[in-house]
Amino acid sequence: MLRIAVTGNPGVGKSTVVTKAVEKxxxxxxGIRAAEIRVDGIRQGFSIEDIxxxxxxxxxxxxxxxxxxxxYHVNLEDLDGIGAGALRDAIACDLVVIDEVGPMELKSENFVRAVEAVLDSDRPVLAVLHRSSRHPLAQRMRREFEVLVVDEGNRDELPERIAERFR
Structure with missing residues (x-):
């Protein structure tokens, strides 16, 4: 089973790479997708969506x-209800998308358990992984996944490269 995680500096386009790969x-x-919440061009937080x-x-x-x-204040209610719930349900799908496993998401034990359940399944996974988290779950993903570093030089070609691997 194929498991790929993309990582890189903040704002480089990790989530965009994953979204474009899935579209192909x-x-x-x-699974889940995160996005910035902006008001008058200023980031106020992040949303979470059940794909x-x-x-x-x-x-x-x-x-x-x-x-x-x-x-930022992490909203555990939505992270647990929407995020962890979507990941538990995603095990029935062809591909599990996790955007992202990072410090905010790792504040929730329910989210961590849901990701662990995905990792213990036989499902293919495409994830965004925080670049430097030392959390045991992030460390496990670095060991078990093919990890691709997104940068300005490769972010436009990575979605097709990743999609090819999952075809």
């Missing part, structure tokens, strides 16, 4: 009450 595939892809159902929530925001990471 004729597979039922399920299969389209259900969206707030992963983190500058205004909130959850665990703080930098200037």
């Amino acid at each position: 595939l004729n597979l039922k892809a399920c 299969d159902t389209g259900r969206k929530g707030v992963l983190s925001h500058v205004k909130g009450t959850g665990p703080k990471l930098g200037k």
Whole structure:
């Protein structure tokens, strides 16, 4: 079973690479996608979306009450309900997409357990992996996945390269 993780510096286009690769595939892809929440061009936080159902929530925001990471508060309710739930359901799909396994997501034990269940399954996985997390789950993914580093020089050709591997 094929498992690929993309990593790289913040803002280099890791999530975009994964999204474009999935769009090139004729597979039922399920899991989660994260995106910036911007107001007047200023990042206020991140959303989380269940790729299969389209259900969206707030992963983190500058205004909130959850665990703080930098200037953001992690919304454990949506991370657990939407994020972990989508990953548990994704095991029934052709391809599991995890955007992302990083410090915010790793604040949730339910999310960690859901990712571990995916890793313990026989499903192919395409994930975004935080570049320097030392969390045991991130370390496991580095051992078990083919890890591709996204940079400005390769980000335009990586989606096709990744899609070819999953075909």
